[in-house]
Amino acid sequence: MTPFNIGIRKMNYFKPLLILFFLISSCKSNENPKNNPHALKEIKTDFVIAFGSCNNQTLANPLWTAIEKNKPNVWIWGGDVIYTDTYDMAYMAENYQKQKNNADYAAFAKKVEVLGTWDDHDYGLNDGGVEYSKKEEAQQLFLDFLDVSKNDARRKQEGVYFAKDYSVNNKIIKIILLDTRYFRTALTADNETKKRFKPNVYSEGTMLGEMQWEWLKTELKNSKASYNILVSSIQFLAGEHGFETWANMPHEVDKLENLIKSSGAKNAIILSGDRHISEISKKEIDSLTYPLIDFTSSGLTHSYSDFKGEPNKYRIGNVVSKKSFGILNFNFKTNAVTMEIKGENNVIYETYTQNYQ
Numbered sequence: 504m505t506p507f508n509i510g511i512r513k514m515n516y517f518k519p520l521l522i523l524f525f526l527i528s529s530c531k532s533n534e535n536p537k538n539n540p541h542a543l544k545e546i547k548t549d550f551v552i553a554f555g556s557c558n559n560q561t562l563a564n565p566l567w568t569a570i571e572k573n574k575p576n577v578w579i580w581g582g583d584v585i586y587t588d589t590y591d592m593a594y595m596a597e598n599y600q601k602q603k604n605n606a607d608y609a610a611f612a613k614k615v616e617v618l619g620t621w622d623d624h625d626y627g628l629n630d631g632g633v634e635y636s637k638k639e640e641a642q643q644l645f646l647d648f649l650d651v652s653k654n655d656a657r658r659k660q661e662g663v664y665f666a667k668d669y670s671v672n673n674k675i676i677k678i679i680l681l682d683t684r685y686f687r688t689a690l691t692a693d694n695e696t697k698k699r700f701k702p703n704v705y706s707e708g709t710m711l712g713e714m715q716w717e718w719l720k721t722e723l724k725n726s727k728a729s730y731n732i733l734v735s736s737i738q739f740l741a742g743e744h745g746f747e748t749w750a751n752m753p754h755e756v757d758k759l760e761n762l763i764k765s766s767g768a769k770n771a772i773i774l775s776g777d778r779h780i781s782e783i784s785k786k787e788i789d790s791l792t793y794p795l796i797d798f799t800s801s802g803l804t805h806s807y808s809d810f811k812g813e814p815n816k817y818r819i820g821n822v823v824s825k826k827s828f829g830i831l832n833f834n835f836k837t838n839a840v841t842m843e844i845k846g847e848n849n850v851i852y853e854t855y856t857q858n859y860q
């Protein structure tokens with residue numbers, strides 16, 4: 504036996520080990536989920552919410568295939584489903600149809616359940632509220648777009664607010680869609696600075712209107728859910744930027760925070776949109792056993808790409824000013840919720856995990 508033969512025999516013996524070594528090392532290079540979006544699916548996920556806002560029906564819709572890759576149990580429109588500031592309902596219907604005809608969206612909506620609330624540009628009036636004269640007609644067109652049946656309660660009520668429970672593995676996730684347009688009274692223009700709005704005098708005005716507040720109180724008090732997901736088109740926590748935000752009605756911020764506490768509803772998380780940027784805000788609230796998170800995802804077709812920064816004392820992580828969508832992965836075993844701001848090709852821009860009880 505020549506040394507050469509010994510070498511060959513050793514090579515044959517070690518070959519499977521070598522292949523194994525290369526396989527392991529090639530896997531390792533993808534360990535960081537940022538490098539390999541599919542690696543995240545190895546994280547145990549019991550329920551996935553995907554959401555987003557600000558979608559211009561006349562622009563390319565580049566994100567639907569990426570959103571679908573996350574295998575969402577539900578897609579939530581967070582407002583500005585289309586851009587149709589108008590009093591012409593035929594024009595509004597046409598614009599909804601344009602979005603419905605988008606091939607990628609149509610394919611997505613066939614596979615994934617779609618819920619949603621509206622913001623100002625699909626409502627029909629920029630920064631609009633209770634004063635918009637076509638809101639009843641606009642509501643029916645919005646519900647048509649969502650394929651809400653003609654005998655659904657939302658067809659007869661004022662406003663598009665709605666709640667739905669999802670029972671998964673002996674746990675409930677409750678999704679509560681708020682209507683921040685139909686009843687919202689006047690905001691205060693800021694004439695002293697370059698900001699668009701400044702906060703109303705405390706206790707002046709309503710964000711949700713009396714009826715919707717009563718409904719929300721009942722939904723939260725009776726909630727058996729482990730997670731209560733509140734969808735507000737406009738941001739709840741970020742309040743310094745001067746655009747639309749709950750902070751323009753500081754008494755309404757207090758009211759919602761107090762209701763979340765007094766209702767005993769578990770693990771409330773707020774989802775918002777409107778801003779053409781995405782960010783995660785987090786606030787510790789006295790005597791609430793968990794931090795309140797407001798996860799903003801905005802800019803499905805167009806984003807605030809020349810965003811230069813703005814203060815937000817509750818922000819965690821970075822602002823994303825590229826086109827993006829939001830993902831929430833719920834793990835019932837660890838009670839962790841992993842929130843991701845994602846974009847084209849399913850790339851992760853920001854990720855944050857909150858542990859709940």
Ligand SMILES: [Fe+2]
Nearest residue numbers: 557583624777
């Ligand atoms: Fe928008």
